[in-house]
Amino acid sequence: MLSSTVEDYVKRLFFEQAAAGEGQMVPMGKLAAAMSVTPGTATSMGKTLADLGLAEYEPRMGVRLSPEGEKLALKMLRRHRLIERLLVDILGLDWSEVHEEAEQLEHVISDKVLDRIDALLGHPTSDPHGDPIPTAKGHMAQPAATSLAECAVEMPLRIARVVDQDPLFLQFAHRHGLTPGAIVTVTQRDDIAAAVTLLREAQPELFTLGTHAAAKIMVEPA
Template identity: 40%
Template sequence: MPVSDLSPSAQDYLKLIWSATEWSATQMTVGAMAERLGVMPSTVSDGVKKLVRQGLVAHAPYGSIGLTDEGREHAVAMVRRHRLLETFLVQMLGYGWDEVHDEAEVLEHAVSDKLIERIDQKLGYPRRDPHGDPIPTADGQPHLPAATRLSAADTGRTVAITRISDADPEMLRYFTELGLAPDTKLSVREHRPYADVTTIRLQGRDRDIDLGASASGAIWVVAD
């Protein structure tokens, strides 16, 4: 079954289940999915049962939800669509990186596989989207960098930002004001866990920046 034959809600469910475990070991549950999607748990439960019948997910009652091989294939295809569309909107249409998530959420259900491949070609086969999330290849292979959250990065080291969560547009605008984006280089000056503060300094700057727990937890870095 092509991913385009699935309903938009089924596509959303599969993409969410896969994305939830991309950068962490968090397992997806019915309750967590309902919270993320803004719907009732009973709605998610019914949708998951349908996906189980289609052989796309595995779910024990009250347990975590996992993808079958076919489900994973469809989920990665949807992630690829979403991230290529975000990249297209920023690079070709001039959208801000804080604007593209919701637009891509709508468009990803309507575009054809042929259009996605044309977009990929037009963009020069990008490896990541504007937030640093890796774009899976056409054959469904993700390529996750060996990154760690800034909140857990070793102090005294120079690192480069590789990914910033796009979950909160307001936070993205805040990061823009601070000059934080993928490929920005910075040094980790200090972690103050009892104050939930991480102090950083951008390369070439002469002042420190204090980030709260939610901000430093939304940034992934790699050793420079």
């Protein structure tokens, strides 16, 4: 049985590794910062992960998930995202508050219960924020990679994911109809003003938001 601390490190490492790209080693400092822990703690945990066969650790180089570790990370992601869907679709919680809840629940839900949740929800492929849910076998669809800050203009697009867990941002996005599934068209992008103006299918008025916010809203061809 793995501790939930170990599970958290593995999950975080997965994200850091994805950000670093292509099986790069993640430096201990990065991992420490991501886990809000001192560097020494990250080092000792790096060794622990290696002992558990979940990662490779090279002194002064960093850590990298092993195939085992990646499998675990994907399993955690599946749990997390299915739980978020349950909380929103069945229990009616707001999408802005489910991340924190799921963060706790993902460590104690059994495989059996998870399967039931999956079935009850009709085997969903994405969570409330649009993030893809890995399959039970550990396969995850490639998520949309273009944001409103860089997409083509004058072309109808579907919002695929909103990549920010901050409740305030999520509430803002919801208030303005910028949730997964919504269709929008960027009418103008002004690099000097660092702003993006767009037309939302449901509303007649134009809406402008800064590129920093726009970069968090991922789209795909409608």
